[in-house]
Amino acid sequence: xxxxxxxxxxxxxxxxxxxxxxxxxxxxxxxxxxxxxxxxxxxxxxxxxxxxxxxxxxxxxxxxxxxxxxxxxxxxxxxxxxxxxxxxxxxxxxxxxxxxxxxxxxxxxxxxxxxxxxxxxxxxxxxxxxxxxxxxxxxxxxxxxxxxxxxxxxxxxxxxxxxxxxxxxxxxxxxxxxxxxxxxxxxxxxxxxxxxxxxxxxxxxxxxxxxxxxxxxxxxxxxxxxxxxxxxxxxxxxxxxxxxxxxxxxxxxxxxxxxxxxxxxxx
Amino acid sequence: xxxxxxxxxxxxxxxxxxxxxxxxxxxxxxxxxxxxxxxxxxxxxxxxxxxxxxxxxxxxxxxxxxxxxxxxxxxxxxxxxxxxxxxxxxxxxxxxxxxxxxxxxxxxxxxxxxxxxxxxxxxxxxxxxxxxxxxxxxxxxxxxxxxxxxxxxxxxxxxxxxxxxxxxxxxxxxxxxxxxxxxxxxxxxxxxxxxxxxxxxxxxxxxxxxxxxxxxxxxxxxxxxxxxxxxxxxxxxxxxxxxxxxxxxxxxxxxxxxxxxxxxxxxxxxxxxxxxxxxxxxxxxxxxxxxxxxxxxxxxxxxxxxxxxxxxxxxxxxxxxxxxxxxxxxx
Amino acid sequence: xxxxxxxxxxxxxxxxxxxxxxxxxxxxxxxxxxxxxxxxxxxxxxxxxxxxxxxxxxxxxxxxxxxxxxxxxxxxxxxxxxxxxxxxxxxxxxxxxxxxxxxxxxxxxxxxxxxxxxxxxxxxxxxxxxxxxxxxxxxxxxxxxxxxxxxxxxxxxxxxxxxxxxxxxxxxxxxxxxxxxxxxxxxxxxxxxxxxxxxxxxxxxxxxxxxxxxxxxxxxxxxxxxxxxxxxxxxxxxxxxxxxxxxxxxxxxxxxxxxxx
Numbered sequence: 001x002x003x004x005x006x007x008x009x010x011x012x013x014x015x016x017x018x019x020x021x022x023x024x025x026x027x028x029x030x031x032x033x034x035x036x037x038x039x040x041x042x043x044x045x046x047x048x049x050x051x052x053x054x055x056x057x058x059x060x061x062x063x064x065x066x067x068x069x070x071x072x073x074x075x076x077x078x079x080x081x082x083x084x085x086x087x088x089x090x091x092x093x094x095x096x097x098x099x100x101x102x103x104x105x106x107x108x109x110x111x112x113x114x115x116x117x118x119x120x121x122x123x124x125x126x127x128x129x130x131x132x133x134x135x136x137x138x139x140x141x142x143x144x145x146x147x148x149x150x151x152x153x154x155x156x157x158x159x160x161x162x163x164x165x166x167x168x169x170x171x172x173x174x175x176x177x178x179x180x181x182x183x184x185x186x187x188x189x190x191x192x193x194x195x196x197x198x199x200x201x202x203x204x205x206x207x208x209x210x211x212x213x214x215x216x217x218x219x220x221x222x223x224x225x226x227x228x229x230x231x232x233x234x235x236x237x238x239x240x241x242x243x244x245x246x247x248x249x250x251x252x253x254x255x256x257x258x259x260x261x262x263x264x265x266x267x
Numbered sequence: 268x269x270x271x272x273x274x275x276x277x278x279x280x281x282x283x284x285x286x287x288x289x290x291x292x293x294x295x296x297x298x299x300x301x302x303x304x305x306x307x308x309x310x311x312x313x314x315x316x317x318x319x320x321x322x323x324x325x326x327x328x329x330x331x332x333x334x335x336x337x338x339x340x341x342x343x344x345x346x347x348x349x350x351x352x353x354x355x356x357x358x359x360x361x362x363x364x365x366x367x368x369x370x371x372x373x374x375x376x377x378x379x380x381x382x383x384x385x386x387x388x389x390x391x392x393x394x395x396x397x398x399x400x401x402x403x404x405x406x407x408x409x410x411x412x413x414x415x416x417x418x419x420x421x422x423x424x425x426x427x428x429x430x431x432x433x434x435x436x437x438x439x440x441x442x443x444x445x446x447x448x449x450x451x452x453x454x455x456x457x458x459x460x461x462x463x464x465x466x467x468x469x470x471x472x473x474x475x476x477x478x479x480x481x482x483x484x485x486x487x488x489x490x491x492x493x494x495x496x497x498x499x500x501x502x503x504x505x506x507x508x509x510x511x512x513x514x515x516x517x518x519x520x521x522x523x524x525x526x527x528x529x530x531x532x533x534x535x536x537x538x539x540x541x542x543x544x545x546x547x548x549x550x551x552x553x554x555x556x557x558x559x560x561x562x563x564x565x566x567x568x569x570x571x572x573x574x575x576x577x578x579x580x581x582x583x584x585x586x587x588x589x590x591x592x593x594x595x596x597x598x
Numbered sequence: 599x600x601x602x603x604x605x606x607x608x609x610x611x612x613x614x615x616x617x618x619x620x621x622x623x624x625x626x627x628x629x630x631x632x633x634x635x636x637x638x639x640x641x642x643x644x645x646x647x648x649x650x651x652x653x654x655x656x657x658x659x660x661x662x663x664x665x666x667x668x669x670x671x672x673x674x675x676x677x678x679x680x681x682x683x684x685x686x687x688x689x690x691x692x693x694x695x696x697x698x699x700x701x702x703x704x705x706x707x708x709x710x711x712x713x714x715x716x717x718x719x720x721x722x723x724x725x726x727x728x729x730x731x732x733x734x735x736x737x738x739x740x741x742x743x744x745x746x747x748x749x750x751x752x753x754x755x756x757x758x759x760x761x762x763x764x765x766x767x768x769x770x771x772x773x774x775x776x777x778x779x780x781x782x783x784x785x786x787x788x789x790x791x792x793x794x795x796x797x798x799x800x801x802x803x804x805x806x807x808x809x810x811x812x813x814x815x816x817x818x819x820x821x822x823x824x825x826x827x828x829x830x831x832x833x834x835x836x837x838x839x840x841x842x843x844x845x846x847x848x849x850x851x852x853x854x855x856x857x858x859x
Contacts, residue, residue: 010365
């Protein structure tokens with residue numbers, strides 16, 4: 001365990017140094033991250049105003065709170081490993097990582113956390129600014145906020161592992177692009193980033209509940225917004241834990257099978 | 268139009284990259300793998316280092332099965348690939364070294380000592396403090412080699428370690444490998460295109476062609492076994508030769524037709540190189556000395572490159588051809 | 599004239615090149631399909647709760663979506679790949695080859711690289727517009743058609759000039775390799791009519807990163823709500839940006855040539 005912590009410490013030094021080198025590029029990527037929820041925020045607020053002030057229980061101020069918190073939760077839990085991994089496999093860049101006595105996933109975890117810490121220095125102030133500009137309104141509850149911490153941690157871990165499982169498709173096919181894009185679309189739609197789940201057609205809501213999407217994004221959002229009862233919070237955390245176990249299991253199995261098919265090309 | 272056709276339908280073929288190669292290596296040996304591109308040398312190294320799962324056969328390195336990638340195994344070996352980087356591009360090499368130190372769990376004192384030794388042997392100096400992207404190819408290669416050895420592996424797999432480097436750097440890397448092997452008794456398996464690498468470092472060579480093992484033994488024996496020829500170099504006295512160029516088109520040399528003695532490899536002012544079948548060497552030498560104004564005569568083995576080239580140029584054997592299956596329609 | 603001939607040549611090279619890489623075709627189809635699905639899903643969910651959005655009816659928003667794809671296709675066909683290649687050249691120092699050719703360097707740089715598969719977006723855009731107009735039912739008057747064409751042409755010039763200015767900045771900011779992403783990130787806001795955004799965002803999408811001129815303005819033309827003032831504004835913007843970008847280009851080239859000397 002000590003060795004692993006030491007390795008992480010060393011990895012963080014590297015990931016921070018590298019990402020700081022590219023901070024200008026990082027900032028540019030944030031434009032999209034911030035703009036997308038803002039656009040949906042405005043669209044739904046417009047709808048609410050046209051419908052006499054609220055739609056599905058959301059007034060413009062509620063939409064503001066919803067989309068801003070969703071932006072933060074998404075930013076704190078997402079992973080981009082699918083794109084990177086396919087590239088690594090194709091270019092043989094995975095090879096050096098496989099030769100080391102440390103599972104490649106750890107490098108991505110360090111990279112991922114570093115990115116979240118660095119970008120939060122911009123995203124959080126912007127979120128506060130947007131909340132003020134759009135008059136966001138919500139009543140956070142201390143107990144819910146406290147529970148949000150483990151909820152976010154569970155989300156982060158689950159999304160990472162699910163992302164990895166998906167990424168490993170690169171061992172079997174080069175056509176991962178379609179898989180990744182469809183995953184992102186499903187994520188956008190079913191995790192509540194396009195609209196609060198309550199506003200989606202019933203079929204979509206069911207799908208979102210059965211799949212992990214609702215539990216990794218929409219649930220922590222609702223928790224932070226103070227829209228859940230303690231019982232609902234408990235159920236949510238339990239389902240999150242279940243999905244974590246599922247994603248860990250599937251990732252382990254698929255990694256073991258996939259690594260056998262690695263052809264170490266490109267060298 | 269052909270490009271449009273291939274757009275619509277792709278075909279694929281199955282190729283055996285490595286087909287029944289067996290050998291054993293003792294600790295401390297330096298073994299060279301020779302073979303043309305696509306022969307299977309790199310594939311063999313990748314299997315030995317655990318990157319690839321073979322479709323059949325057994326491998327035991329240091330008591331481990333490589334592709335199970337046990338941490339204990341990975342900590343004792345290293346694979347250096349000539350054109351693959353493990354160093355982070357944007358930061359100084361020393362920072363990547365620190366990362367490796369942590370990952371391989373090298374105690375700090377050992378790390379310091381090893382790094383000092385590597386810095387001295389490879390003449391790294393202040394290179395490790397510059398961002399890697401600012402280094403030249405040769406400097407980067409030195410830093411990569413150092414990174415690969417920080418954990419003092421017992422087994423080194425080196426895949427084309429001198430590729431793309433200038434002559435001075437190649438010599439330095441060669442010297443380093445030899446010194447490292449001498450000091451630490453590390454086992455080295457090395458593939459290379461460059462005969463100089465192999466000649467300088469490896470007593471034992473394994474020749475691989477079309478995924479099959481053609482030869483396993485001493486370099487000298489390789490020449491004896493595969494070269495059916497000897498080279499005779501004669502230097503001529505009096506006014507043989509001249510500005511009229513090599514024989515065959517008149518001029519002084521034309522009077523002396525060497526092609527009756529053997530295959531003329533080169534013919535220039537006062538000097539002719541002949542290639543003769545081994546068995547005929549003595550006889551041809553006798554005849555030459557008897558009939559030509561020779562001032563010096565040398566009998567040599569052909570250069571190793573030529574021998575190797577001959578071996579590879581002979582093409583796949585019948586059984587090797589069977590291994591490539593018929594085209595299969597894809598999709 | 600020479601410009602059209604050059605464009606033809608680069609188009610042909612682009613086609614021959616892309617045929618070798620059919621994976622790019624597949625990637626483009628997937629990308630466009632996903633983008634279309636995203637747009638349609640958004641519209642469907644929104645219009646399950648309302649009849650109009652900022653005064654725009656569903657079919658009119660569909661027109662906007664079609665214009666969005668049309669714009670993406672036009673930009674992605676020539677402008678984007680050429681600008682990306684131009685920035686690559688600056689970074690690798692290979693721009694000299696282009697600067698020493700007998701044709702105007704700016705023209706060459708701008709049309710050199712063609713991504714043939716983007717015609718998928720172009721086609722998709724036109725199909726969507728066609729379907730949307732059919733849904734709208736009414737006939738297209740001459741003013742609508744004319745103003746649409748002018749708006750598209752004007753918008754193209756504006757977008758081109760903007761991309762050129764962004765790319766020219768790479769003469770000075772060599773490290774920022776994703777500077778072009780600025781436009782692409784903002785472009786997604788063009789799927790919705792710019793009028794619904796708060797003033798600060800609307801202004802940003804008009805004067806800072808001129809997405810509005812590629813999407814909302816032409817869509818307004820087709821749906822008959824384009825005012826002559828807006829059209830005149832678009833034209834003025836086009837002229838202004840064209841000259842600005844040309845100036846920045848020549849300034850940048852001089853700086854570049856001086857630096858490598």
